[in-house]
Structures are given as C-alpha cells and as structure tokens.
Amino acid sequence: MPPVAAESAAPAESAADAVFEAILAGIVRGDYPPRSRLPAERDLARQLGASRPTLREALGRLAEWNLVEARRGSGVVVRDRSDWSIEVLPAFLRYGGGSVPPRELVQMIDDLLALRRALVVEVVALVAPRVDAARLAAARDAAERAWRARDDAAAFARDDFALIRAIVDAAGFLPGVWLINRLAGVYLDLARTITGAAPPPDDYLDTATSLIDALARGDATGAVAIERAYLERHDARLLARIRGDSR
Template sequence: MGSTVKRDDIPERPAVTGKLSDRVYDHVLSQITVGIYPVNSRLPPETRLADQLGVSRPVVREALMRLRDDGVVASRQGAGSFVMRRPAADVYNYAPVGSIADIQRCFVFRIGIEGEAAALAARDHDPEGLRRIRDAIAALDQVIADAALGVEEDIAFHRSVAEATGNRFFAATLAAIQSQVSVGITLNRNLSLIQPRDRLLRGQEEHRAVFDAIASRDEARAREAMRSHIENARKRVFEGG
C-alpha cells in the first residue's frame, strides 16, 4: 500500500556505539520509520539481520524482543517478525543518532520514579512547594502563548513536583538524569511545535491534572496523572499521537 523507498535513497546513518542490541534496535526502528520495512511487511530473518549488522543472533533476538515489547513488531508462529506500526517519521529529524533506545528507556524509568514523586508530593507538599508547581505551570502557559520551545520550563515543572515531596532523593535522581530527560522533552516539544496546537494543549492539560491532584492531596490520582502524562508524552514522540 505505502510507497516503496529504495535503500539508495536513505542516507547512511553514522556508526552507533554502545550496547550491541541497542544498535540493532535503532537500526531496525530507523528502517521501519523511513519506510524500508512498511507496516505489515515481514522483517528479514534473524540470521540475515545478524549477518548484515555483524552481530550474533542472540543480539538480534534481544533487539527484536524489545521492538515487540514496544508494539512496533509482532511475531507470527512459523512466519517470523512483522511490522505492526510505524513510529512518527519526524523523530529522526530531532533525536540524536543512536539515542532512540535510551530515550524509550528514560521515559519508562521516569514513569515509575515521577509517578511515585507525584503521589508523595500530594501527601507531603507544603504551601511553598505547591506554589512552585503552580508557577511552573504558569510559565508553561506563557511558553504556549509565545509559541516557544519551553524545554527548561517543562523540566522545571517536573523538578518542582520532585521537590514538593520533601525527599531530596527524588530531585537528586532527576538532576542526575537531567541530560537524558532533556533529550526526551526536547524531542517531544519540537515535534509538538510542528503539529497542530492542540497537541501542546493536551500536554499542558496533563500538567494541570497532576497539579490538581497534588493540590487535592489525592495520592492515587496524582500518581496516575503523572504516569499517564509521561506515557502519553512517550506515545506522542514515538507513535505520533
């Protein structure tokens, strides 16, 4: 159904260092993203991918398992692996080469850490902590009004929630991974700026849902609101939602 993309039309991506299965994951995902492997097409067998990329079959198998976990490919008994969906093509215009696997992992890590931070902030925040979260949301409102990128303001919102827990280890954890968090947020906000304005507004509504739950001291709702926000951000990046 989709248009066929010739391999010669795709620029060679620079070599990626790091874990071998990350290299395979990034390679296969990029081939799916640019349309070399269209939706519903069958991926090459593990042995052929291993030969092409100069890695072992177990390395390919690990990468394909993660692609299945992400819902990008699916296995059919006796038939191999098939492409189920194509990530947003613009991801590769903004993401650093070789970082896709780690960006995915960082989103998943943040869901756990920041979900619990929001719950504790709901339980333990003081007036000053709540004020900082409210100020961070106001700053993001201004970013949207100005059609600006707003990466620092977005990071400040998440940091203010972590600080509102009163437990310094949550803020310290976010600070320790700030460069990785910044990559994910920058990618999300860049992609949002080239989409209809409604996409940015949805993200801001999710921020407000987190704030409202924290202000109401509703731990369960705050946890779920933050987890949903970060998962939705991941989907907006990788699924174009």
C-alpha cells in the first residue's frame, strides 16, 4: 500500500483534540458507519474519558468537516462519505487504509495533487498581473526556508505553501490567501501522514527564484508556465515513489 504512517493520531494539543481524533478515527475506520448514531453524549464521554463540554467541542469540529450532524430525536448521526469535507482525506489514509484497496488510496492522493495543481496554477494566473514587486521579499524568504528544509517533508511542504501564500498576498488578493490557507491545511496534514515522500527537485530554489522574478517583471504567462511545470514535475516524482511502494 502507499507509504502511509502507521495508524498514529495527528499531534494532539488539547483534550478536545484527542477526543476529536478518537471519534474521527472511529468514523473513518467504520466503527461508526454512515447514517449510524453515535453513542449518547453521556456514554460517549465516559468511553473517551472526557468531560461533556470537551466532547461537545470535538463534535462541533467534526460537524464542521461534515462528518456528523445533530438530528432532532436521533442524536448525533454520522453523515455519508460523499458529504465529508476534503480535510478528512489525510485521516482517511491514516485510519481507513485497511479497508480500501491500495490502488484506490493512491488514486485519492493523485486526485488531491491534481486538485492542488489546478487551484494553485489558476490562482497564480489570477494574481500575476496584480503582484506588487516591492512585496515579494516574503516569497523569496519562504523559498529559501523551504529549500533549507528539503529533507523534512512536512517542513518543506509548509514553507512551499508559504511561498505561494506570500505571492498571493503580494497581489492583495485576500480571497486567494484564504483559499491557499484552506488547501494548505489538508496538504500539510497529508505530508505528515505519508512517509517516504519524494524530496523536491534539485532545481527547486532556482525554479522558485525564476517564478518570483517573472512576477516581479510582470511576466504573467511565464510565471504560470514555471509554476505549472514545477508542480507537474514534483507531483510525478512523488506519485512514482508512492506507486512503487504500493506494488
């Protein structure tokens, strides 16, 4: 199967985080199937060793991901998988892999990367004509941080996304910043989940510098071409490694 970290929870920062992760794992594994009802609040809190306010906080976060919903007379019900939010994908790989064929898991990763490519390239195309060259210093800093962190997949992914966010911010395109923030959370969680991720291409820093330089001189067409080519190359290398490990 794909090189997914052993069934280990994402780092928990609070009691609510731990409860959230425990219920999330149960839903994704199928312990709580779609359209089933979760145990009553008092019983579930006792099972998880949590207070009821902590449990409610965790359930609220699960509802934000469209995993559960409160129904009058039925308690809290697990929603169908087709209703789930994209944020669930890394957890699905962590906890649900045992019930899904490896080829299907690889396809999910491929689909997420394709979605990222499409969104990031389109965002670059939108903001390129508006970028203020004087505000690109943060993008250059992010590219250098990403390159220094290239041996740490999660740290590299974080700073690589910071590069794109800085470019979008340099254009004053706030909706684009919000979109990048939302996608970054999923992608960074995925980077923590997948082990053995392919390192960035050797020309990463040169490519990032070329992208920023193209934006600084107002070359929108060149900037889009550079970003598209980089993402296609990086994602192809990552998928090749994952597919090799899944055979």
